[in-house]
Amino acid sequence: MKGSVDFDPYAPDIVNAGPKAWADFGRQRPLCHYRGKFDFYISSDYQDIKSGILRDNETWLYSKGTSPKMLDPRLACGMMTDPPHHHGIRAIVQRGFAPRRLERLALEIDTLMDELIDAMLAMPETQGNFFDLFAMPLAARLMCIMLGAPEGSYRLYKDWADDFMYDIFNNVSDSAEAAQKGQLMAESLALLIANRRNCLEEQGVEPTLEHVGTLLPDDFISRFICDKVDGRYLTEWEIISLLLSIINGGNETTMNLICNLLWRLLENPELWAAVKAQPALVPLAVEESLRFDPPVIGMFRTTAQSTELQGEIIPANTKVMYNIAAANRDPAVWDNPDEFRLDRELATLRQHHVSFSGGSHLCLGFGLARMEVRQVLEKLVVRLPDLRLIGEPRRAPGFNFWGHDDLPVAWD
Numbered sequence: 001m002k003g004s005v006d007f008d009p010y011a012p013d014i015v016n017a018g019p020k021a022w023a024d025f026g027r028q029r030p031l032c033h034y035r036g037k038f039d040f041y042i043s044s045d046y047q048d049i050k051s052g053i054l055r056d057n058e059t060w061l062y063s064k065g066t067s068p069k070m071l072d073p074r075l076a077c078g079m080m081t082d083p084p085h086h087h088g089i090r091a092i093v094q095r096g097f098a099p100r101r102l103e104r105l106a107l108e109i110d111t112l113m114d115e116l117i118d119a120m121l122a123m124p125e126t127q128g129n130f131f132d133l134f135a136m137p138l139a140a141r142l143m144c145i146m147l148g149a150p151e152g153s154y155r156l157y158k159d160w161a162d163d164f165m166y167d168i169f170n171n172v173s174d175s176a177e178a179a180q181k182g183q184l185m186a187e188s189l190a191l192l193i194a195n196r197r198n199c200l201e202e203q204g205v206e207p208t209l210e211h212v213g214t215l216l217p218d219d220f221i222s223r224f225i226c227d228k229v230d231g232r233y234l235t236e237w238e239i240i241s242l243l244l245s246i247i248n249g250g251n252e253t254t255m256n257l258i259c260n261l262l263w264r265l266l267e268n269p270e271l272w273a274a275v276k277a278q279p280a281l282v283p284l285a286v287e288e289s290l291r292f293d294p295p296v297i298g299m300f301r302t303t304a305q306s307t308e309l310q311g312e313i314i315p316a317n318t319k320v321m322y323n324i325a326a327a328n329r330d331p332a333v334w335d336n337p338d339e340f341r342l343d344r345e346l347a348t349l350r351q352h353h354v355s356f357s358g359g360s361h362l363c364l365g366f367g368l369a370r371m372e373v374r375q376v377l378e379k380l381v382v383r384l385p386d387l388r389l390i391g392e393p394r395r396a397p398g399f400n401f402w403g404h405d406d407l408p409v410a411w412d
């Protein structure tokens with residue numbers, strides 16, 4: 001069945017039900033035209049998504065924004081571009097996730113986790129909100145370390161990113177408050193960039209990658225100043241835009257994955273016991289959580305020209321959301337798709353779920369996110385083996401991110 005339906009992504013029951021509701025709906029309607037708060041299509045067919053929308057960059061544009069709103073063309077730079085220009089920009093960011101950098105970040109993650117768990121164990125009450133106590137500060141502080149922003153400002157950057165992301169996906173009119181916060185975030189990044197440039201100027205040297213990790217700290221700000229695309233340095237605004245893409249793309253997603261995973265395991269103590277008994281299950285648990293509870297339920301593209309999907313013509317310049325939750329639970333791809341299981345094949349999971357998207361815009365942080373959340377689980381089963389749920393988690397606001405910002409737990 002096609003055409004307009006009464007499925008409303010913004011209805012509280014759908015928002016609260018998350019991926020299950022999106023998968024159920026997607027099975028009934030592989031393509032749906034939603035006309036409500038916004039006007040967009042929702043594509044839920046696994047092949048349409050994986051082999052069509054995520055592969056054909058000439059039809060499915062990224063540069064018009066990945067939300068239901070059209071991106072201001074002045075902002076279509078940095079990461080917010082289409083191939084072929086996008087390839088060079090991606091390569092710059094990718095160099096920042098080189099194996100040696102990830103190895104060093106793994107050490108930072110370990111130190112941060114121990115600090116956060118020590119603080120939990122020192123609390124007189126042996127219970128609290130795991131999101132506030134662990135998932136959020138871990139991911140947000142690591143983000144500041146990666147960028148080269150002051151670690152003490154992690155809450156500020158995380159709140160700015162939350163407000164910005166909520167606004168572009170949920171508010172029809174741009175909120176003045178979110179715009180002002182975006183401006184503040186850009187100004188604070190501009191200051192950090194200027195400090196790095198001054199440092200090179202004082203030494204009388206040109207920006208080159210050999211200064212990253214030597215004269216300058218090894219982080220994204222240094223890297224974006226020193227690296228080149230098409231033989232030229234990035235403009236100030238390109239650097240800010242790249243930094244914003246990383247902050248916006250990597251904060252909420254990683255926190256969601258940590259809390260979603262822990263929630264599913266604690267909700268079913270047999271699974272938690274299985275991971276404790278067999279830490280080799282950790283990578284599988286992380287991957288199954290990504291499939292079953294995708295931190296991002298869906299993202300948007302814009303049609304460059306009219307195109308056919310499921311026998312329907314979608315006009316040019318139309319927003320289409322690809323439904324990650326439905327692709328991840330497609331019964332043609334997965335046995336018992338609505339069950340969270342630890343006996344699936346790791347390679348199959350990794351190959352088929354689309355929680356990190358795919359094609360030219362495949363998430364650049366996927367290696368880091370996988371590594372970080374594996375480390376989290378390995379650490380928790382050792383240092384907090386008696387973790388247990390003591391209440392219902394609270395759904396974080398927004399329709400297309402799937403996460404919980406209150407996960408009430410207790411420990412001994």
Ligand code: HEM
Pocket residue numbers: 066079090093146245246249250251253254257294295296299300354355356357358360361362363364365366368369
């Ligand atoms: C569990 C964690 C994460 C999930 C589920 C996730 C998911 C995604 C998804 C679905 C996209 C595609 C967006 C689209 O199609 O419009 C994406 C892109 C991206 N992600 Fe992630 N992400 C995660 C973590 C991270 C982290 C930690 C970083 C950076 C530190 C990051 C940086 C990016 C960037 C820069 C892009 C844009 C890539 C491009 O346009 O070429 N992500 N991510």
